[in-house]
Every structure is written in structure tokens, then in C-alpha cells.
């Protein structure tokens with residue numbers, strides 16, 4: 547299964563989530579999608595809030611998000627319950643892809659991505675953001691230590707040490723605080739824990755595969 551969120555973006559920009567049911571390596575998925583490896587940019591994710599501005603392909607250490615103005619590049623990230631965040635400023639030809647689990651969300655990684663876009667002259671009013679499939683508040687139980695890092699609107703208390711967390715809500719709040727327009731933010735309804743096509747770390751633990759998100763002009 548490949549989810550395609552390109553409709554939300556403009557020009558020829560593609561925003562895809564490959565569910566990777568066969569647990570292929572990245573190279574296998576690139577072959578399947580007909581993407582040349584010299585175009586691909588891959589962060590070596592560490593659950594940080596670091597985002598890097600890049601202008602070439604390759605592997606990038608110590609970060610969980612990439613932003614570029616290079617229309618020849620295709621950005622990628624791996625997820626299994628964490629939120630893949632797709633960003634585009636079509637006026638300024640800037641785009642980004644971010645991995646935001648609870649650590650990245652608590653560290654406001656999306657803000658770091660927007661700041662990188664502003665650095666290359668994007669206007670917040672022109673930035674569109676799609677929050678892709680992730681574990682949703684229906685299934686995302688966390689303890690107090692995690693819950694306390696999030697704002698009231700993004701969590702529901704079940705008991706003292708059991709909370710249901712809504713990462714999308716927290717990310718949307720963070721985006722709106724930065725001046726991103728509500729109409730330019732869209733959230734996928736898919737919960738990766740419930741959706742059997744998706745890999746879910748919470749559902750399958752160490753046996754979970756990884757899905758791969760892509761953003762860029764594929765041709």
C-alpha cells in the first residue's frame with residue numbers, strides 16, 4: 547500500500563507514504579518507485595529535534611528532518627507510529643520532511659523545520675503542512691512522565707499514570723503558534739496502530755518494520 551497525499555500540495559510535488567509490507571530495504575523501495583538513488587536524501591534519525599537544511603543527496607547524521615530548495619532532491623524518512631510531517635512553500639520552491647515522535651514533538655521539531663524554511667526566505671503564510679498517518683489518540687497510551695511534556699489540549703487523562711496522547715493536535719498547535727494558517731494544515735485520519743497495512747511499533751514492538759515517507763518531484 548502507498549498512501550498519496552500529493553493532492554494537498556502544488557506543482558508536481560509528491561508526498562507519499564510507502565507502507566513497506568514486505569519489509570524491504572530502502573534500495574528495494576526506490577527501485578519499486580523508480581527513484582534514482584543519487585536523488586535521495588536520508589536522515590539518520592535519532593529522535594531529536596534537529597532539522598538540517600540541505601542542497602545535495604546523501605545520508606545526514608544527527609537529525610530527524612530535512613529541508614531543501616533543491617527541486618532535484620527527494621527527501622525521505624522512516625516511521626512506524628511517529629508522525630511524518632510534509633511541508634511545502636510552493637511560492638519559494640522550498641519543501642521539507644520531518645520525523646516527529648513524542649520526543650520530536652515535545653521538542654517542537656516542526657518549529658525547527660519552519661525556521662529553516664524562513665532562513666531561505668519562506669513566508670509562514672505560504673507554508674502548507676500535512677501530518678501523515680501515525681498512532682492516534684485512540685491507541686497512544688503514555689505514562690505521566692511523557693504526558694507532562696504536552697499541553698492540556700493534546701492529552702486525555704485516564705488515571706494518574708495513564709494518558710492518551712494526540713501528537714497531531716500538539717503539532718498543529720505548535721504550527722499555529724508560528725503563524726501557519728489553519729487552512730494550510732491537514733491531518734491524516736489514519737491510525738497506524740489500527741490500520742493493519744501500516745507498521746506500528748506499539749503493535750509489533752521489535753518485530754515492526756518501517757514505512758518510508760517521500761517528498762519531492764518524482765520523475
Ligand SMILES: [Zn+2]
Pocket residue numbers: 681682683684685686737738739740
Ligand atoms: Zn488507533
